[in-house]
Amino acid sequence: MIEGAFCPTGKAEKLLLSTDGSEYSEGAIREAISFAKKCSSRLCAMSVIETNPEYETVGAKELEKQDVKLLNHLDSIKQRATAEGITCDVFLCHREEPHECIVDEARKRQVDMIIIGRRGIKGLKRLFVGEVAAKVINSAPCKVLVVPREARIGYRRILIATDGSEDSATAVSEGIGIARRCGSDIIALSVARSDRELPHARDLAEAVAEAARKEGLSAEVIAPKGKPDERIVEVAAGHGADLIVLGTFGSTGIGELLMGAVTERVIGSAGCGVMVVRAQGG
Numbered sequence: 001m002i003e004g005a006f007c008p009t010g011k012a013e014k015l016l017l018s019t020d021g022s023e024y025s026e027g028a029i030r031e032a033i034s035f036a037k038k039c040s041s042r043l044c045a046m047s048v049i050e051t052n053p054e055y056e057t058v059g060a061k062e063l064e065k066q067d068v069k070l071l072n073h074l075d076s077i078k079q080r081a082t083a084e085g086i087t088c089d090v091f092l093c094h095r096e097e098p099h100e101c102i103v104d105e106a107r108k109r110q111v112d113m114i115i116i117g118r119r120g121i122k123g124l125k126r127l128f129v130g131e132v133a134a135k136v137i138n139s140a141p142c143k144v145l146v147v148p149r150e151a152r153i154g155y156r157r158i159l160i161a162t163d164g165s166e167d168s169a170t171a172v173s174e175g176i177g178i179a180r181r182c183g184s185d186i187i188a189l190s191v192a193r194s195d196r197e198l199p200h201a202r203d204l205a206e207a208v209a210e211a212a213r214k215e216g217l218s219a220e221v222i223a224p225k226g227k228p229d230e231r232i233v234e235v236a237a238g239h240g241a242d243l244i245v246l247g248t249f250g251s252t253g254i255g256e257l258l259m260g261a262v263t264e265r266v267i268g269s270a271g272c273g274v275m276v277v278r279a280q281g282g
Helices: 023-039 060-083 098-109 130-139 166-182 195-214 228-238 253-258 260-269
Strands: 014-018 042-050 088-095 113-117 143-147 157-161 185-189 219-222 243-247 273-277
Touching (some): 014 023, 023 042, 023 113, 088 098, 098 113, 113 130, 166 195, 166 243, 166 273, 185 228, 243 260, 260 273
Parallel strands (some): 014 042, 014 113, 042 088, 113 143, 157 243, 185 219
Antiparallel strands (some): 143 273
């Protein structure tokens, strides 16, 4: 295994890349290999073929063709990783619920992060349509990095979205840790749904910025009013964020910022990578 220049997350001994073989997975493949190289990680590349009575009607020969196609795809990833000095395992799974196979494999291998594309193709390999990606995120035993097809993960500016919840606090810690290791600027964001919530949102964002500044980092505070997912995506694009870091769940009221549905909408609209972090045991 090669020595990585630096590992943005501090620890990433094992990474799980989940790909459906479509062009929509290319960003995740590229960034998984890049991340593994930086962190001297062991990489597992996996694909899932969705199986249920409806698809079984296409016949065994069609399923066999899909197996061969995906195994060839996984082998090409292994070759790309090996060329970079990365140890890469491959795994093909058949499951009625694709997200269960991804999460089970992540638990079994005790991976530090799952890397996925944000959407996929329909039919037997309907893996990264929003619903499945959301299920992976909500069930994953580790953080999840979602990479749009054209995105390249950078660390110049990191947007940390907070609602004050436990998952959000874990995301804040993760985001500041990445920024400290990479010398990133921080955009501290909390969104209020009403004028009444604006002071609280400002306080939450200020707390993130203060924690970042204690680490010697530059931090900008933004606390707008509006729909949380829309404001997060707008601020990320307008301020040139290279990565969004947020949690999966929130509390009530303003805490709805990081509920699963909002997180899913951020992932679906953001032009950059999104790292979703959960509190341990969450």
